[in-house]
Amino acid sequence: MATSESMRALVVTKSGTMVLSEVAIPVPPVGWARVRVRAAGICATDLAILDGQARVQFPVIPGHEWMGVVDQVGDSADSEWLGARVSGENEVSCLRCERCRSGHPRWCAQYQQIGFGRYGGSYAEYLIAPVYDLHRLGPVISDDQGALLEPMAVALGILGRADLRIGETLTIIGDGPIGLHTLLVAKAMGARRILLSGERSTRLDMAQHMGAYRVVNHQTGDLQSLVDQYHGRSDVVVEATGSELGLQQAIAAAKPEGRVIVAGFAHGASAVIAPDAIHLPDLQVIGAGNNPGWMGRAVALVEDELLSSERLITHRFAIEQFEAAFHQLREKPTDFVKSLLVF
Ligand SMILES: [Zn+2]
Ligand SMILES: [Zn+2]
Structure with missing residues (x-):
């Protein structure tokens, strides 16, 4: 050779x-x-x-x-x-x-x-x-x-770990590629009233076009009032920024017994969170840093034109x-x- x-x-x-x-x-x-x-x-x-x-x-x-x-x-x-x-x-x-x-x-x-x-x-x-x-x-x-297909598989893995069911409400923190892929996959899975929080207006517009129910710019708007206004807190919240603010918002946006998926890379940084905000409402906080094995599903869904x-x-x-x-x-x-x- x-x-x-x-x-x-x-x-x-x-x-x-x-x-x-x-x-x-x-x-x-x-x-x-x-x-x-x-x-x-x-x-x-x-x-x-x-x-x-x-x-x-x-x-x-x-x-x-x-x-x-x-x-x-x-x-x-x-x-x-x-x-x-x-x-x-x-x-x-x-x-x-x-x-x-x-x-x-x-x-x-x-x-x-x-x-x-x-x-x-x-x-x-x-x-x-x-x-x-x-x-x-x-x-x-x-x-x-x-x-x-790789970031799409990551999003499938995130919502797989969340055990998202049809008709459940969802909040996504983050307008990066993983946040937006999570939105696309969640729409295909039948999530309802998906709120997405980000910081760039073009991406938020894109999220709206992709079927987000409401979007909010966290620098100028208030995610919590949006959550309270539109569906109370969410069954599932996906944190896809890795930031302290994102994690705090994610925990606050989940309904009692809701699932908070921690899917953002924090580059080694720490975050201050209130344990009572997790333990009193019986939240499940689930890490989703590694989700191998979902690419075959991503390929099949794109092939059948259910996702793009x-x-x-x-x-x-x-x-x-x-x-x-x-x-x-x-x-x-x-x-x-x-x-x-x-x-
Ligand atoms: Zn990547
Ligand atoms: Zn081995």
């Missing part, structure tokens, strides 16, 4: 430094496939990696939201995948230990995530992934949509425009929601 070929990749060499480099094209071992990346979602988590706020070992090629075409497999037994358009999960685990075998590979002692360390992610022309992570995409699913999140994509960048892409991700201009790296 020719290994001398190189590819372009964005490499975070140390905290604060991302460079466009020529690196060796990875070769898939047995059980793995190589994917020629066509579209990759640019995610705030990758900004946290760049800023040294995520627990990763440098150097790292980030990127965990991706689709592409399989161009090589490590074992002829997997040759059926050659040429397939795929998206993929990012889980790498041993599949042999007790945790893996009981359906919890995320807690495998050997667990790794593509795009977070040893295994390079999708900010590169090629990546390798275990075949068990791959999902085949039919022609209904565009390249753009394929790159957003392409409208969240506002910008596309070529790999050499990465500085502009990350500047935008950091500054979050008003017309920006979600950007892709396209090859």
